[in-house]
Amino acid sequence: MVLVAYLHPVEGSLSQPQYFSICVRFLSQPLPELLPLPASAQTFFIHVFEKAVKSPSVSTLGPIHSMLNGACQELLGILPNNTRIDFDDQLCRILLSNSAQQDSMLLLWCFGIALLAENSSDVGTPVGSILEPASCAPTPSQEHPEPKWRTPAARKLFGSAKSQMKTLTMTVLSVIWACKGEVxxxxxxxxxxxxxxxKTIQAIDPEIRRTWPASSAFAKSMFRKAIEKVLRDGIHPSVQLEVRKLNT
Known part of the structure; x- marks a missing residue:
């Protein structure tokens, strides 16, 4: 299999940009039916994530999102428990970091990975129940989060009405930034x-989505600003088309 040849050795795949790009491109596509994911893909994925943890950015987390959206979509479900817990721990730390809070695009990629991690099948033991970092522990208003949110990052984003309102606000702000141009x-x-x-907005309670635009003066102003950015001169038609899907 061509992919296996590029994945060995893993360190070589990471150190040589051309091999790294080829491996990510392969793993970003769904595998053909009945074709198992090579064992070396798990090692490659973990190494890529470890590098992203050291320097979180769209360029380092983008491959993680792409692989989880492709051939590695079920990989998290078969990781050893300690490895899975560490993945969720580190993802939550990045999500709550100053880097993510100050970088709208990085924040969106964190949201995307959190959703893919949450949807990974056969998680097994409730993720985050062991060694969960204090920063990701439920706040008093989150003592009884919805059971469906099993991972620390997803519970932080969607575990209560308050957190969903915040996530919706941050998502809209990030979309405004993405549409701004010249940034x-x-x-x-x-x-x-x-x-x-x-996808992030679709994960939020429909009633919260419905009432959010009128929930505060700030939300109203952001709603107007989002419309302005979408209609601005020079915006790429494909970007404009994607934004329109926010209303569907």
């Missing part, structure tokens, strides 16, 4: 970021 966001990143935003 260094490529059209490709803007399109993918908005797709993540759509």
């Amino acid at each position: 260094g966001v490529s059209n490709a990143d803007a399109i993918e970021g908005i797709r993540i935003a759509v």
Whole structure:
């Protein structure tokens, strides 16, 4: 199998940009039916994530999102328990970091990975129940989060009405930034970021989505600003098309 050849050795795949890109491209596509994921793909994925943890950015977390959206969509479900717990721990730390809070696009990618991690099948033991970092522990208003949110990052984003309101606000702000233009966001990143935003908003309670635009003066102003950015001169039609899906 060509993929296996590129994945060995893993360190070589990571150190040589051309091999790294090929491996990520392969693993970003669903595997053909009945074709198992090579064992070396798990090692490659973990190494890529470890590098992203050291320097979180769209460029380092993007491959993680792409692989979880492709051939590695069920990989998290078969990781050893300690490895899975560490993955969720580190993802939550990145999500709550100053880097993510100050970088709208990085925040969207964190949201996307959190959703994919939550949807990974056969999680087994409730993730985060062991060694869960204090920063991800439920707050008093989250003592009884919805049972469906099993991972620390997802519970932080969607575990209560208050957290969902905050997540919705941050998502809209990030979409505004992606549509702003002249801020260094490529059209490709803007399109993918908005797709993540759509999925994030779809995970929020419909009633919260319905009432959010009128929930505060700040929300009203953001809603107007989002419309302005979508209608601005020079916006790429593909970006504009993705934003329109936010209303569907």
